[in-house]
Amino acid sequence: MPLDYQVETRTLPNGLRVVVSPDHNVPTVAVNLWVAVGSRHEAVGRTGFAHLFEHLMFQGSRNVAEGEHFSRLQAAGARLNATTWFDRTNYFEVVPTGALDLALWMEADRHGFLLDAVNQGNLDNQRDVVKEEKRQRYDNRPYGNALPDIYAAVFPEGHPYYHSTIGSMDDLDAGSLEDVRSFFAAHYRPSNTVLTLCGDVSVEAGFDAAATYFGGLPTLDRPPVPPSAPLDPLTAPVRVERLEEVPSDRVYTAFRLPGDRTEDYLACELAMDLLAGMATSRLYRRVVRRERLADHVFRSAFGLAGGVSLGMLGADVAQGHSVAELESAVHEELRALAASPPTEEEMQVLRAGATRDVLQAFASTQERADFISQYTLLHDDPTYVNTHLEELLAVTPEQIRQAAARYLQPDNAATVVYRRTDSVKDEA
Amino acid sequence: MTSIERPQVRPPAPWSFPEPVDTTLRNGVPLSVFHRPGQHVASIQVVIPLPATVEPADREGLATIVSRTMDEGTRSHTADEFAGLLEGSGIALGASQTLLGLTVQLEVATGALRPALELALECLTEPAFPEEEVSRHVAQRLSDIEHELADPGSRAALEWIDAYYDPSARASRPVAGRTATVGAIGAADCRDFHAAHVTPDAARVVIAGDLDAAQVHTAVDATLGTWSSKGAAPATSGVLDLPRTRGDRVVFVHRPGSVQTQVQLGWAGPPRRVDGGWAPYPVLGYLVGGSPGARIDRVLREDKGYTYGFGAGFRPRGASGTFVAGGSVRGDVTAPAVELLWEVLDGIADGFTPEELRSGVDYVGMTAPGRYATADAVADEAAALALDGLQTGFVTDYLSDLRRLSADDLAQAWARWGSEPRTLVLVGDAEAHADAVRALGRGDLTVV
Numbered sequence A: 001m002p003l004d005y006q007v008e009t010r011t012l013p014n015g016l017r018v019v020v021s022p023d024h025n026v027p028t029v030a031v032n033l034w035v036a037v038g039s040r041h042e043a044v045g046r047t048g049f050a051h052l053f054e055h056l057m058f059q060g061s062r063n064v065a066e067g068e069h070f071s072r073l074q075a076a077g078a079r080l081n082a083t084t085w086f087d088r089t090n091y092f093e094v095v096p097t098g099a100l101d102l103a104l105w106m107e108a109d110r111h112g113f114l115l116d117a118v119n120q121g122n123l124d125n126q127r128d129v130v131k132e133e134k135r136q137r138y139d140n141r142p143y144g145n146a147l148p149d150i151y152a153a154v155f156p157e158g159h160p161y162y163h164s165t166i167g168s169m170d171d172l173d174a175g176s177l178e179d180v181r182s183f184f185a186a187h188y189r190p191s192n193t194v195l196t197l198c199g200d201v202s203v204e205a206g207f208d209a210a211a212t213y214f215g216g217l218p219t220l221d222r223p224p225v226p227p228s229a230p231l232d233p234l235t236a237p238v239r240v241e242r243l244e245e246v247p248s249d250r251v252y253t254a255f256r257l258p259g260d261r262t263e264d265y266l267a268c269e270l271a272m273d274l275l276a277g278m279a280t281s282r283l284y285r286r287v288v289r290r291e292r293l294a295d296h297v298f299r300s301a302f303g304l305a306g307g308v309s310l311g312m313l314g315a316d317v318a319q320g321h322s323v324a325e326l327e328s329a330v331h332e333e334l335r336a337l338a339a340s341p342p343t344e345e346e347m348q349v350l351r352a353g354a355t356r357d358v359l360q361a362f363a364s365t366q367e368r369a370d371f372i373s374q375y376t377l378l379h380d381d382p383t384y385v386n387t388h389l390e391e392l393l394a395v396t397p398e399q400i401r402q403a404a405a406r407y408l409q410p411d412n413a414a415t416v417v418y419r420r421t422d423s424v425k426d427e428a
Numbered sequence B: 001m002t003s004i005e006r007p008q009v010r011p012p013a014p015w016s017f018p019e020p021v022d023t024t025l026r027n028g029v030p031l032s033v034f035h036r037p038g039q040h041v042a043s044i045q046v047v048i049p050l051p052a053t054v055e056p057a058d059r060e061g062l063a064t065i066v067s068r069t070m071d072e073g074t075r076s077h078t079a080d081e082f083a084g085l086l087e088g089s090g091i092a093l094g095a096s097q098t099l100l101g102l103t104v105q106l107e108v109a110t111g112a113l114r115p116a117l118e119l120a121l122e123c124l125t126e127p128a129f130p131e132e133e134v135s136r137h138v139a140q141r142l143s144d145i146e147h148e149l150a151d152p153g154s155r156a157a158l159e160w161i162d163a164y165y166d167p168s169a170r171a172s173r174p175v176a177g178r179t180a181t182v183g184a185i186g187a188a189d190c191r192d193f194h195a196a197h198v199t200p201d202a203a204r205v206v207i208a209g210d211l212d213a214a215q216v217h218t219a220v221d222a223t224l225g226t227w228s229s230k231g232a233a234p235a236t237s238g239v240l241d242l243p244r245t246r247g248d249r250v251v252f253v254h255r256p257g258s259v260q261t262q263v264q265l266g267w268a269g270p271p272r273r274v275d276g277g278w279a280p281y282p283v284l285g286y287l288v289g290g291s292p293g294a295r296i297d298r299v300l301r302e303d304k305g306y307t308y309g310f311g312a313g314f315r316p317r318g319a320s321g322t323f324v325a326g327g328s329v330r331g332d333v334t335a336p337a338v339e340l341l342w343e344v345l346d347g348i349a350d351g352f353t354p355e356e357l358r359s360g361v362d363y364v365g366m367t368a369p370g371r372y373a374t375a376d377a378v379a380d381e382a383a384a385l386a387l388d389g390l391q392t393g394f395v396t397d398y399l400s401d402l403r404r405l406s407a408d409d410l411a412q413a414w415a416r417w418g419s420e421p422r423t424l425v426l427v428g429d430a431e432a433h434a435d436a437v438r439a440l441g442r443g444d445l446t447v448v
Helices: A049-056 A068-075 A097-116 A120-139 A146-154 A169-174 A177-187 A203-214 A263-276 A282-290 A323-339 A344-362 A365-379 A384-394 A397-407 A422-427 B062-069 B079-088 B110-125 B131-150 B152-164 B179-183 B187-197 B213-222 B280-289 B295-300 B331-350 B354-366 B375-387 B393-402 B407-418 B430-438
Strands: A008-011 A017-022 A028-035 A079-084 A089-096 A193-199 A238-244 A250-257 A294-302 A309-317 A414-420 B021-024 B030-035 B041-049 B092-097 B101-109 B204-209 B249-254 B260-269 B311-317 B320-330 B423-428 B444-447
Touching: A008 A203, A017 A203, A017 A365, A028 A097, A028 A365, A049 A079, A049 A089, A049 A120, A049 A169, A049 A177, A068 A079, A068 A097, A068 B354, A089 A097, A089 A365, A097 A177, A097 A193, A097 A203, A120 A169, A120 A177, A120 B260, A120 B320, A146 A238, A146 A250, A146 A309, A146 A414, A193 A203, A193 A365, A250 A263, A250 A323, A250 A397, A263 A282, A263 A294, A263 A309, A263 A323, A263 A344, A263 A384, A263 A397, A282 A294, A282 A309, A282 A323, A282 B079, A294 B131, A309 A323, A323 A397, A323 A414, A344 A365, A344 A384, A344 A397, A344 B041, A344 B079, A344 B101, A365 A384, B021 B213, B030 B213, B030 B375, B041 B110, B041 B375, B062 B092, B062 B101, B062 B131, B062 B187, B079 B110, B092 B110, B101 B110, B101 B375, B110 B204, B110 B213, B131 B152, B131 B179, B131 B187, B152 B249, B152 B260, B152 B320, B152 B423, B204 B213, B204 B375, B249 B430, B260 B311, B260 B331, B260 B407, B280 B295, B280 B311, B280 B354, B280 B407, B295 B320, B295 B331, B320 B331, B331 B407, B331 B423, B331 B430, B354 B393, B354 B407, B375 B393, B423 B430, B430 B444
Parallel strands: A017 A193, A238 A414, B030 B204, B249 B423, B249 B444
Antiparallel strands: A008 A017, A028 A089, A028 A193, A079 A089, A250 A309, A250 A414, A294 A309, B021 B030, B041 B101, B041 B204, B092 B101, B260 B320, B260 B423, B311 B320
């Protein structure tokens, strides 16, 4: 089905790009801001800083007391948060329609005037919180550091995507108040930001409210950070082996994919689905169902804006089988896809699954707003929300074969293996 | 910017949970259809109340294996063919068993509702349980158990049910079974269990999406309406849910080399049908452990920086419930963090301020339209309530009760449950930190 969400855009005189997409089915508005700063903009010795900075955005600003951003908006019926990723930082809330003005006022205050409230106490406290986040999500759980291992294996040292958004403990310790000030000055400004409103608001009311609350933020003309040069697939296999207390041996097979918002990227995404995204996927059928070499297979593709993206296949080795057997089967399937395109039956499954996934994602105004902000900020394409599914459905079997041949081959794979020590086995 | 006054919030219009169109299928199964405009992916849930006590004691986890293999081959199709039929129509099918029952859930674009219903009927009525598929899912579950033991959060949850519930209660053991019981499950067990228990007798069907209720009824009646009863299900016995009787208890699971300690603290809580109504409990959950400004995180996160964040809340289930607070803290502050957590929770007996009351009531009440904005959220809530024998009017009623809630009501609700014996589980480096926790004197401490 063709999608036809109304999407209107306007740029304020200070450079803020505003997108309004009305949807009056529910009496709420999704407020979603994307700022073009992420871990790829971090300086040497300051990994993790963009994310630490995001935490400070909840600690008060010129007219908002410490902790008040969360407490006041939640008391008005908002659900809110923020996340940091390689290319960007997003800040978002879904608010009852009657709290839209308050949400915009509070967002404008911190996006314009954060530095009035930042102090050493806040920085030290949130640094501790972020270090506990790192311990919880990375250091103290099985496979927790697999993603940072994969980034470092796929991208060359010094590349903007080489290090993870969580950063290192030493670099987090090194962050200073002066870093906060210079980071804000370098990246936080209307012309580096997109504001999307999706939900129970009219186009004109949305633009008026954006102008009322954000129009007074100063115009700061700074050249945008130039995109990094495109990166071709790896030219030789890379391998990382870890011996850790994990419950199963796990193999990640990771690749450099083409940059997001390209036909090749969509073809790679579908190729990854065809390999490992579903119960009819080739790897699921073979290594999970038929040969039982693996307990699970999974896949992810992270579309990125810096001329290269990241894709990975993962599998947990089943008891009684080996990493080598599993890898060999995975490599055979990669080569097979490069040799012959998916069947019509496989294409039907891919298209039906993609349709459901896209419709399900856009069922939520928050996810729709987030998608619109992403493609407005990073690809200048606010209406991609309406054409994304069509473009996915237009990918041909031959495009998938070609994408697999160019991007998803054993010879350009980074393999990261987590092998279990015996201690976990004995304990269980 | 600074010249703009902080805007006032306009109060939202009164909101109630979406009203279903309720009908009855030809086989007597109740159907509830929630028309949700703009929701182009429908959520179908088939709910079968089925307490986990119906499983044979030496096959615990059987209902879970049945739920995972009903779609792995039928009399008409092999497992692989069935997967092709589902995915060829863009249907995502999942099924799971909780302590209270079995739920089959399908997500599908509204235009493909009919094939989804036909396939739901096929896996409910004629699953084949091929040996190789059952043994594969058994092996996967055995592997999952190892993963659950290795992850600090799930390890703490497993140890907590063991420490909190009486060993006679099914709730003291994982719903999906343990290594010994899962390893004993075979295809014949699945066939017998399915024949005896997976019946329409107590089932309900819930469907939400941008749908015409009359057309949906016709389609469901022609499919799930033909699912026939095989007569009375065997009687079941066994204790589902019974806490141990004793004082405060601490279990420290030694996980060598942990850089954090996972904390799970809990005690008895109310069922949804509690005297005085459910309304105070989601508000208490929010105020105690539902945000960075809540009582626990205000101290442990925003003041001390000991944690990325704690969650806490009441979890009703059937005739009983629990209160649980959980999170992880830096290893070397394990004992001070436990002490502070204890003090924060004790301090709640002193009551809440009028500002806290208002913020909690407004948060719970005013986030409801957004929380239930999507078809799957509506169907999930309706299905969860159906397993508890309740209709979705329950949500509308407690949201309406919020308006009359006073600080005294909150204090009384907390007082009623806050003095129950506490069970604390810690997963971390016991060699380094157990002595300091023991010295706090917060109950008998056992290291496992």
